[in-house]
Amino acid sequence: MPHEAERLRALEELNILDTEPDEHLDAITKSAQDYFNCKICLISLVAExxxxxxxxxxxxxxxxxxxxxFCTYAIAEEEYLIIPDAxxxxxxxxxPLVKGEPFIRAxxxxxLKSVQGYELGTLCVIHDEPREFSSQDVEVLRELGKKIELVLNNQRR
Structure with missing residues (x-):
């Protein structure tokens, strides 16, 4: 990525890597998991x-x-990455994540961006069967992502 050093610095400044779970963020990923009826839902932060x-x-x-x-590819996109069948x-x-556990299909x-606009990582939903994502699905991900960004960017220590 052309601004990788700045992106990594923004992530480091959040001082969030390897911290304890956050009940607000866990509630958001649980909501996303329920909405998408998916096997796995994550807030993934992409470090070096x-x-x-x-x-x-x-x-x-x-x-x-x-x-x-997968999230490394996603943060190189403009806003999101959708893969209906991996x-x-x-x-x-x-x-190995497709050929073996967790057998990612969709x-x-x-x-998720920092206040400076750098890509921190993603909110991602993962299915073990192929799945299409509608424009409404993308909008739900976008809105949940905004909520996550507020929590992440307000946790600066």
């Missing part, structure tokens, strides 16, 4: 060499390497 999950529903892992991260997407078909990730 990993993605770390500030909030997670139905996933035991607290992080994954950045090089297998097995048919050349970027992800060979991913993914939708809305970019």
């Amino acid at each position: 060499d990993r993605q770390w999950f500030k909030s997670r529903q139905c996933l035991d892992a607290t992080e994954t390497p950045r090089n297998v991260s 097995t048919k997407d050349y970027r992800f078909a060979g991913s 993914y939708a990730g809305m970019i």
Whole structure:
């Protein structure tokens, strides 16, 4: 990414990586999981060499390497990334997260930004079956993402 150093600095300034769960953020991911009827819902923050999950529903892992991260691709987009079937997407078909646990099939990730406008990570919903996402689905992700940004950007320590 052309502004990777600034993006990482904005993430670091939040002083949020490796912190305890947040009940407000967990409530938002639970709402998203319920709305999308998805297997997994995450708030993923993309650090230099990993993605770390500030909030997670139905996933035991607290992080994954950045090089297998769907969210790394998402933060390179303008606003969001939608993958209806990861097995048919050349970027992800060979991913260990598609070929093995958690067997990602569909993914939708809305970019979460810092107050400076840098991409911190995503709110993402993950299905274990292919799924299309409507414009209404995108709008719901956008609104939930705005709520998450308010919480993240107001937690500066």
